[in-house]
Amino acid sequence: MILVTGGTGLVGSHLLYNLISQNKKVRALYRRKHKIDLVKHVFSYYSGEHEALFNAIEWVEGDLNDVPALEKAFENVTHVYHAAAFVSFEPDKYRQLRKINIEGTANIVNLCIAHKIQKLCYVSSVAAVGHTQQLDDLITEETSWNKEEDHSVYAITKYGAEIEVWRGTQEGVDTVIVNPGVILGPGYWRSGGSGSLITKIYKGMLYYTQGVAGYVDIWDVTQAMTQLMDSDIKNERFILVSENLSFRDFQTKVANALNVAPAKKEATKLILEIGWRLDWLNHKLRGKRRKLSKQLAKTVNSKRFFDNSKVKSALSFEFARIDESITKVGGYFLKDLE
Numbered sequence: 001m002i003l004v005t006g007g008t009g010l011v012g013s014h015l016l017y018n019l020i021s022q023n024k025k026v027r028a029l030y031r032r033k034h035k036i037d038l039v040k041h042v043f044s045y046y047s048g049e050h051e052a053l054f055n056a057i058e059w060v061e062g063d064l065n066d067v068p069a070l071e072k073a074f075e076n077v078t079h080v081y082h083a084a085a086f087v088s089f090e091p092d093k094y095r096q097l098r099k100i101n102i103e104g105t106a107n108i109v110n111l112c113i114a115h116k117i118q119k120l121c122y123v124s125s126v127a128a129v130g131h132t133q134q135l136d137d138l139i140t141e142e143t144s145w146n147k148e149e150d151h152s153v154y155a156i157t158k159y160g161a162e163i164e165v166w167r168g169t170q171e172g173v174d175t176v177i178v179n180p181g182v183i184l185g186p187g188y189w190r191s192g193g194s195g196s197l198i199t200k201i202y203k204g205m206l207y208y209t210q211g212v213a214g215y216v217d218i219w220d221v222t223q224a225m226t227q228l229m230d231s232d233i234k235n236e237r238f239i240l241v242s243e244n245l246s247f248r249d250f251q252t253k254v255a256n257a258l259n260v261a262p263a264k265k266e267a268t269k270l271i272l273e274i275g276w277r278l279d280w281l282n283h284k285l286r287g288k289r290r291k292l293s294k295q296l297a298k299t300v301n302s303k304r305f306f307d308n309s310k311v312k313s314a315l316s317f318e319f320a321r322i323d324e325s326i327t328k329v330g331g332y333f334l335k336d337l338e
């Protein structure tokens, strides 16, 4: 039996589809029942038989911080995919981020040890990989994390979660870690990842930045995860990035796919510096949620180029082109609007 945490999220739902399509026996952890409907909706993008595929999942309720519920979820499990996490860049969510991402992952790791799980796949992020000193240097799996840098609260907790996973490897849990860039996939149009970005671009964004990030298709993420789990590879991490693109390019490509106008003005360093301070004031004076923290302002304007050669050579893996991915995801977005 395979256990998938975060089964109701973007990665989890697509991973479930991938595993169920291979006739694997799968149990999925859910936290909020209403989110399960979204998984059925995601399945409907890909198959006329989506009801039957969806009904093959065994759902079990549980929070990452509820160990007795997790104990139940682990019964007769041999393999675990840990994709659940709290994704937020709001500094005042730091405690919650630590609780879910670090403590929650420690709970999963401890249960993997106790239940002698054969293999664990942990979904980390490129946010948990270090930064290079020279702008043009490619970031690899070996680029070391510098704790003195001004990381986002999300990055700190994804890094902390990885430390828990590496501890598990020391205690005998065979593990693979994937570090995806921004994941492009359909269905989650309102949640924090690429989905909400696509929604914002559709509604019309004023500004673009020259920052560069890594992007990857959701199917490449789940494909790499299952291939790594089925391989003899263990106790290694893999960057999953198809292409490094400037936010301006990404935004223009998405706007073209959605037939809307792309942003015309550049958010310069100065604009972003003013922007995060105004955002902070708005939060302090009017209780508004933080949309642009100091670290996020820095991230959207920084250029990070990722090296994807490790996974390519380990699995003879070929990534989908981002242009194709954007066209596909844009198509689902427009279909969901109908």
Ligand SMILES: NC(=O)c1ccc[n+]([C@@H]2O[C@H](COP(=O)([O-])OP(=O)(O)OC[C@H]3O[C@@H](n4cnc5c(N)ncnc54)[C@H](OP(=O)(O)O)[C@@H]3O)[C@@H](O)[C@H]2O)c1
Residues within 6 Å of the ligand: 005, 006, 007, 008, 009, 010, 011, 012, 030, 031, 032, 035, 062, 063, 064, 065, 082, 083, 084, 085, 086, 087, 100, 104, 123, 124, 125, 126, 158, 179, 180, 181, 182, 183, 184, 188, 191, 192, 193, 194
């Ligand atoms: N999306 C990206 O661009 C991206 C990029 C790099 C790495 N990642 C990583 O990929 C993983 C999956 O991300 P995603 O995009 O699928 O995120 P998502 O759509 O927000 O899904 C997160 C999942 O985690 C679950 N979850 C959150 N807190 C939980 C808790 N306390 N107990 C149990 N379950 C909990 C959520 O349950 P509910 O549905 O109940 O909220 C949901 O199923 C995360 O580890 C994320 O850090 C994502």
